[in-house]
Amino acid sequence: MAGRTVTRADLCEAVYQQVGLSRTESAALVELVLKEIADCLARGETVKLSSFGSFVVREKGERIGRNPKTGQEVPIDPRKVMVFKPSSILKQRINGQAPDGVEED
Numbered sequence: 001m002a003g004r005t006v007t008r009a010d011l012c013e014a015v016y017q018q019v020g021l022s023r024t025e026s027a028a029l030v031e032l033v034l035k036e037i038a039d040c041l042a043r044g045e046t047v048k049l050s051s052f053g054s055f056v057v058r059e060k061g062e063r064i065g066r067n068p069k070t071g072q073e074v075p076i077d078p079r080k081v082m083v084f085k086p087s088s089i090l091k092q093r094i095n096g097q098a099p100d101g102v103e104e105d
Contacts, residue, residue: 053086
């Protein structure tokens with residue numbers, strides 16, 4: 001079920017085709033949106049996109065891991081991780097279902 005990978009260039013082209021901006025303006029718009037999302041996440045903020053999902057930064061504490069080759073215990077430093085939580089609407093769309101209360105054609 002390997003699908004095709006959508007790149008920044010693909011997103012820029014989609015904006016160009018659907019919005020009618022020039023290719024340069026479309027690329028700048030896509031870059032600006034991605035930069036704003038990344039900047040918010042770097043500040044530890046949650047980015048919530050209605051009907052799409054939320055990007056959340058979580059703190060992971062220090063823990064003990066294990067080197068799978070040697071079996072030796074190794075401390076893993078505390079760190080921040082980013083997780084994506086899809087909205088129920090996106091989950092339904094991915095599974096080919098109409099969102100609750102919406103008729104599909």
